[in-house]
Amino acid sequence: MIPALKTIIEILAWITALGWLWKAITAWRGLPTIPNLLESKFNRGPRDNPSIVVIVPARNEAEALPACLESLLAQDYNNLQIIAVDDRSTDATGNIIDTLAAKNPEKLRAIHITDLPSGWLGKTHAMALAARHALSVHRPDYLLFTDADILFAPDAIRRSLAQAVATNADHFVTFPTPIIKTRGEGMLLGYLGVMGLWATRPWKASDPKAVRDSIGIGAFNLLKTSAYQKLGGFDALRMEILEDLTLARKVKLAQLRQRVASAPGMVSVHWAAGITGVMNVMTKNLFSIFRFRLSLVVLACIWIIVFCLGPICFLFLPETRTAASLSLIAIAVLYALSRRYSLIATSYCILFPIAAILFVYSILRSTITTLKMDGVTWRGTFYPLAELRKHLTVLR
DSSP states (O other), X not given: OOHHHHHHHHHXXXXXXHHHHHHHHHHXXXXXXXXXXXXXXXOSOOTTOOOEEEEEEESSOTTTHHHHHHHHHTOSOSSEEEEEEEESOSSSHHHHHHHHHHHOTTTEEEEEEOOOOTTOOHHHHHHHHHXXXXXXXXXXXXXXXXXXXXXXXXXXXXXXXXXXXXXXXXXXXXXXXXXXXXXXXXXXXXXXXHHHHHHOOGGGTTOTTOTTOOOOOTTOEEEEHHHHHHTTGGGGGTTOTTHHHHHHHHHHHTTOOEEEEBOTTTEEEOOOSHHHHHHHHHHHHHHHHTTTOHHHHHHHHHHHIIIIIHHHHHTTSGGGHHHHHHHHHHHXXXXXXXXXXXXXXXXXXXXXXXXXXXXXXXXXXXXXXXXHHTEEEETTEEEEHHHHHHTOOOOO
């Protein structure tokens, strides 16, 4: 091997190792500081009994929606209203909402949308419409935005709201727990959980100075009504595919108080069916994560190849074997730390390189598909790329 190339590879191997070790050390120190709402000390109700409206947008969710709404109706917190939005569904979603609303008129309100105005994504339009209704009719203290496939333990909203009130949070996220039904799902979601720690440090969500460390998850976005209004609500995020992440960043930029909590199994979601389902969801999302910029896609793919596949390659060279071993140990530690919150088995770390390859493929697939179609098709609606780029929220 050429000496100069050998030196470059050795340096790269140690940079990779030091990066993973630093990430493992900071996560080992930071993750345990996130409150676990399942602990007995969090088994309380919120101070002053604030009102909350839960908003559930749904488009063709007939299979998952009944369990979601029934879990919300079974909550042990009484000062709660639910608005379920049938967003132009072509299946039985609307009938399901109407049936449950008729049985629970004091708790559940149905809204039906038949047309999507131009300049809107379906989901953001449904949430904005429901929020406007909630503010005009119920005037709640808090708004909780969730998805139609989420399952809530009976005490989920009470415990989460109590912690939000106790910490004076303007924006509060309870991490959902993925329901894993296949090894492919576990492999990819376990990988995403670990890699997400590179994108943001969840233990820094409460630090107003750590603006890049914002947490937004569509399964559980709880906001004070005053904060929602200050941010302009989802009316200000009309064409944002990743509206949850963008909302969270806006919270931090506005110097509002963001708080997070874990609660393994308390808020659950089956993200997608099988490895193909997970990759299909990523096809919609990944290019938008990079703000539809090819340069960021290229850099991300190179970084993943070096940091995720590099350690495997470095194992085969005597000069880089130690660095590679340290990288892989650090990755295994991160899987073990993430397991406390995701409940995804640490053993999936063995499949880390395969997941990395599939993730790079998904990024490229998302990028090429979006560019080829000149837009994104989601839930039966096509959104032109020019419109998506035009309405990107400026985050700085």
